[in-house]
Amino acid sequence: MIKLFPIIIGYLLGSILPGYLIPxxxxxxxxxxxxxxxxxxxxxxxxxxxxxxxxxxxxDCSKGLLAMYIAKEVFQSQESIVYLSGISAILGxxxxxxxxxxxxxxxxxxxxxxxxxxxxIAIRDISPLELLSSLIYLSFFTICxxxxxxxxxxxxxxxxxxxxxxxxxxxxxxxxxxxxxCLISFIFLVSIMNMRRLKMFTIRSENLPLWRIFIRPAGMSxxxxxxxxxxxxLITLIGVVLFASFIxxxxxILHKRVGDILNKEITKGFRVYxxxxxxxxxxxxxxxxGVFLTFLLFKESIAxxxxxxxxxxxxxxxxxxxxxxxxxxxxxxxxxxxxxxIGFLSISISSAYFLWLANILPxxxxxxxxxVASIVEVFPFPVDDNLSVPVVSGAVMSFLI
Numbered sequence: 423m424i425k426l427f428p429i430i431i432g433y434l435l436g437s438i439l440p441g442y443l444i445p446x447x448x449x450x451x452x453x454x455x456x457x458x459x460x461x462x463x464x465x466x467x468x469x470x471x472x473x474x475x476x477x478x479x480x481x482d483c484s485k486g487l488l489a490m491y492i493a494k495e496v497f498q499s500q501e502s503i504v505y506l507s508g509i510s511a512i513l514g515x516x517x518x519x520x521x522x523x524x525x526x527x528x529x530x531x532x533x534x535x536x537x538x539x540x541x542x543i544a545i546r547d548i549s550p551l552e553l554l555s556s557l558i559y560l561s562f563f564t565i566c567x568x569x570x571x572x573x574x575x576x577x578x579x580x581x582x583x584x585x586x587x588x589x590x591x592x593x594x595x596x597x598x599x600x601x602x603x604c605l606i607s608f609i610f611l612v613s614i615m616n617m618r619r620l621k622m623f624t625i626r627s628e629n630l631p632l633w634r635i636f637i638r639p640a641g642m643s644x645x646x647x648x649x650x651x652x653x654x655x656l657i658t659l660i661g662v663v664l665f666a667s668f669i670x671x672x673x674x675i676l677h678k679r680v681g682d683i684l685n686k687e688i689t690k691g692f693r694v695y696x697x698x699x700x701x702x703x704x705x706x707x708x709x710x711x712g713v714f715l716t717f718l719l720f721k722e723s724i725a726x727x728x729x730x731x732x733x734x735x736x737x738x739x740x741x742x743x744x745x746x747x748x749x750x751x752x753x754x755x756x757x758x759x760x761x762x763x764i765g766f767l768s769i770s771i772s773s774a775y776f777l778w779l780a781n782i783l784p785x786x787x788x789x790x791x792x793x794v795a796s797i798v799e800v801f802p803f804p805v806d807d808n809l810s811v812p813v814v815s816g817a818v819m820s821f822l823i
Contacts, residue, residue: 428497432489432507436514439525441466441478454521462526482526483534486511490535505601508535512608527612536605539598540585548592555785556588559775566768570761571746578613580738582606584772591779641713641733645726648717657717664710671703708808716812720820723783724791728816730773731795732808739766739799751800758800767796783819791819 442461445451453461456469463482467475486508493499493507512531517523544553560581567580586606593599648656673680681700699705712732716725743762751758774788795815803810 424497425499425503428489428493428499428503428507429510431492432486432510433514435485435489435492436511436516436528436531437518437520437525438481438485439515439518439521440481441474441526442521444474444477445470460526463530479530482515482530485515486531486535487538501597505597508601509604527616529609529612532605532608536602536609539602539605540589543589543593543598543602547594552592555775556592559771560584560588563768563772566764570742570764570768573746575613575617576745578609579617582610582613587776588779591776639733639737641709641729642726644713644717645722645729648722653717653722657714660710660714660717664707664714667704667707667710671707675701675703705806705808708806712806712808712812715809716816719813720816721823723777724816724819724823727773727777727783727788727791727819728795728812730777731770731792731815732811734773735766735770735792735795735799736807736811738769739763741765758802763796763800766799767792770795784823787819787822790822791815794818 439461441463442453445453445466451470453459453466453469457465459465463475463479466478489507489511490504493504497503499507512528515526515528515531518525544556548556563584564577564581568574568577571577583606586603589599589602644656644660647659651659670684674684675681709732713729716728720728739758739762742765743759747759747761749760751760751763770792771789774783774785774792777783777788778785792815795811798810798814799807
């Protein structure tokens with residue numbers, strides 16, 4: 423029972439929703455009938471004003487910490503019970519018993535615990551230099567993403583994985599780290615569901631098949647494969663895949679019947695090639711050619727950096743550009759936007775930062791390469807980005823190293 427009481431108390435503390443209870447007691451208003459129906463801080467601010475939102479936000483952010491404090495100081499609970507009490511407070515907020523187990527989303531409660539435990543670990547386990555560099559990087563990334571999207575949910579979806587990766591690199595495995603990663607995962611999933619619920623985010627386009635966006639990171643598997651086989655064998659393998667893709671493109675372009683089969687939509691929402699690739703070499707082939715040349719021309723550390731700029735930077739540029747792009751740069755067929763280019767730069771700098779943490783590439787060389795890759799990506803060069811981005815950035819970093 424001593425182990426169970428702190429968890430029960432955590433649930434009861436979490437189930438207290440000032441955003442619902444105070445308006446109900448004072449004015450007989452049910453916040454669930456206003457705005458988006460959520461008894462959380464954001465909806466309270468939109469519907470009942472800033473003053474009420476402050477009270478709601480302060481308690482919602484602190485009740486998880488209060489539950490953990492009671493478990494530790496009052497019940498002298500072991501660490502696992504302390505963390506379970508905090509999680510139970512989130513559960514109480516999401517599923518309060520007196521509202522038919524339908525409450526808020528629990529993000530404020532999770533965020534309060536996340537900030538506290540994160541600060542505790544940062545001060546105790548991370549060196550001053552690593553902490554400073556991490557804060558500079560995360561601040562830069564946050565500013566880039568928010569200024570290019572102005573979307574808090576997308577900010578959470580992108581920044582939280584970067585925070586998690588930073589912690590994994592800098593902090594030894596512990597129960598506190600696992601707890602932090604659980605909180606980050608929870609907020610990440612809620613943000614994803616919010617974006618889906620609000621229908622404010624899409625990655626579908628007739629000119630950009632969904633699978634083509636997320637298959638790009640598979641190109642990084644060549645790097646890990648290179649750890650198991652020789653460089654010559656790796657280049658040969660990539661060359662074979664490249665040749666097969668080129669043959670498929672040639673048949674698709676030159677043979678009408680084959681082209682009709684390969685270019686059509688196989689199932690609803692799924693096609694192999696983009697609509698605009700009907701009479702031209704596909705970006706699949708040019709991407710493979712870029713990978714082939716990168717591994718052929720550069721040393722391993724440079725290859726992994728330049729490919730990460732291409733793979734992850736291009737993916738972020740497309741997602742941000744499609745959903746938030748407003749300012750078109752260079753009125754060309756590609757219609758690249760300022761917002762998408764900032765997204766490309768932010769994720770390329772991220773790649774340079776994590777490669778530095780992994781002791782693969784000096785930070786200043788990686789950052790310089792990321793900036794060069796971003797410049798090459800945004801300018802309308804006659805050479806395809808899949809070639810120009812990795813080759814030019816790789817060449818510049820090879821010169822500097």
